[in-house]
Structure formats: structure tokens, C-alpha cells
Amino acid sequence: MVGRAESHLPDGTGFNPYGIWLPEIDPDILPPSTSETRATAWGQVRSGSEEERNLISFLRSFRYIVETAEGLDQMLYELRELSTSTPDNRKVWKKLKKADPLFPDSxxxxxxxxxxxxxxxxxxxxxxxxxxxxxxxxxxxxxxxxxxxxxxxxxxxxxxxxxx
The missing domain is CATH 1.10.150.20 (5' to 3' exonuclease, C-terminal subdomain)
Structure with a gap:
């Protein structure tokens, strides 16, 4: 998803020309996965693993920044701050950069x-x-x-x- 929600569906789900923002889902209430792994930008991650929890935490922060920062320069600054804010975020960022060297610009x-x-x-x-x-x-x-x-x-x- 790119940018902020510009309009909303009758149920309150936001959307813009680039797609639909899904409401945040608490991973603790998700039904059990039918697979032992989940796909990520860098490959498979074991469902329920610490790596998956770290990725979900990072993505929540990423989404918050994209939805609330004022302007692209502020978003990029905050995302780069996020990338070094914790050891777990550094690991996620490194994997995302390896999978896509142009991330987050891409x-x-x-x-x-x-x-x-x-x-x-x-x-x-x-x-x-x-x-x-x-x-x-x-x-x-x-x-x-x-x-x-x-x-x-x-x-x-x-x-x-x-x-x-």
C-alpha cells in the first residue's frame, strides 16, 4: 500500500488509488495457519516464530509512519530511524534491503x-x-x-x- 487512505468504504476500510488499507489484525487472534511458513519479501518465515513476530512488529511501525508522517522526506527519515531503533528492526531492514536494494525508495x-x-x-x-x-x-x-x-x-x- 502506498500513501494514506483517501476515501473509505461503508465499513470504514480506507482506500486510495493504490489499493486498500486492511484494518490492523492482531496476530494473536488469527486462526492457526494451514502452513508452517509464511511468505515474506526475502523468503519463507516459520509461522509463530520470533522472526515472524519481529517482522509483524516492524511492519506495524512501517505502516504507522507511512500513514502519519508529513511528506515523503519525513517518511523516509522516520523509516531510516526505524531501521536502527532495535536490533530486531536492524535484522528485518537488512533482509528487506538484501531482497530489494532500493528499499524503501522502491x-x-x-x-x-x-x-x-x-x-x-x-x-x-x-x-x-x-x-x-x-x-x-x-x-x-x-x-x-x-x-x-x-x-x-x-x-x-x-x-x-x-x-x-
């Missing part, structure tokens, strides 16, 4: 994929060029966007056209 650059014609690779290029939101990319000059390798006039026209 989490935020994925929002740019909502632009027409923009996939993962181009979203990362836009983000690295300093266009970190859809609004920033759409507000950029043609010259600024055309300076990004791989972004030609055809893709520029799609980006200017807005969301798919």
Missing part, C-alpha cells in the same frame, strides 16, 4: 507506476531523477522528463495524459 517509487505507460523500471528512473510523486512527474517540463533515459516522446504523451 516502495514509494511504485506509486509512479500509476502513470500511463510507466512500469517498474521507468518509475524507478523517474523517482531517482527527483520526481517522487505522480503530481511532480506531471508538473515537470517536457525537457526535464525527456532527459530521463528511456523516456521518449511517446511515453511523454502518455504521462501527460494522466492516469490510465
Amino acid at each position: 516502495f514509494f517509487s511504485s506509486a509512479l507506476e500509476s502513470l500511463s505507460g510507466v512500469g517498474v523500471s521507468m518509475a524507478q528512473k523517474l523517482y531517482q531523477a527527483g520526481f517522487r510523486t505522480v503530481e511532480e512527474a506531471q508538473a515537470a517540463s517536457d525537457g526535464e522528463l525527456l532527459a530521463i533515459p528511456g523516456l521518449g516522446r511517446g511515453l511523454l504523451a502518455k504521462v501527460r495524459g494522466g492516469l490510465p
Whole structure:
């Protein structure tokens, strides 16, 4: 999920153009897993293990930061603080970085994929060029966007056209 909930379903579940925020679930009341492991960004984690509990704790903090921080710079700062706040968080962060060297930037650059014609690779290029939101990319000059390798006039026209 990217960003804050912009609207709500009748049951109060928040959502935005990038997906639905699921209500927080207490892992202690989840039904028993039918599997001994759960999938993570870096592979399988044993259900009920300390590693799973550490991951859930980290993800709760991650979500809180994304939902409450003011602006992307503040989110990134707070996430980097989270990454070193405890030994367990350092372990989770290290595994996430190993699985995705661009984390956490890749989490935020994925929002740019909502632009027409923009996939993962181009979203990362836009983000690295300093266009970190859809609004920033759409507000950029043609010259600024055309300076990004791989972004030609055809893709520029799609980006200017807005969301798919």
C-alpha cells in the first residue's frame, strides 16, 4: 500500500488509488495457519516464530509512519530511524534491503507506476531523477522528463495524459 487512505468504504476500510488499507489484525487472534511458513519479501518465515513476530512488529511501525508522517522526506527519515531503533528492526531492514536494494525508495517509487505507460523500471528512473510523486512527474517540463533515459516522446504523451 502506498500513501494514506483517501476515501473509505461503508465499513470504514480506507482506500486510495493504490489499493486498500486492511484494518490492523492482531496476530494473536488469527486462526492457526494451514502452513508452517509464511511468505515474506526475502523468503519463507516459520509461522509463530520470533522472526515472524519481529517482522509483524516492524511492519506495524512501517505502516504507522507511512500513514502519519508529513511528506515523503519525513517518511523516509522516520523509516531510516526505524531501521536502527532495535536490533530486531536492524535484522528485518537488512533482509528487506538484501531482497530489494532500493528499499524503501522502491516502495514509494511504485506509486509512479500509476502513470500511463510507466512500469517498474521507468518509475524507478523517474523517482531517482527527483520526481517522487505522480503530481511532480506531471508538473515537470517536457525537457526535464525527456532527459530521463528511456523516456521518449511517446511515453511523454502518455504521462501527460494522466492516469490510465
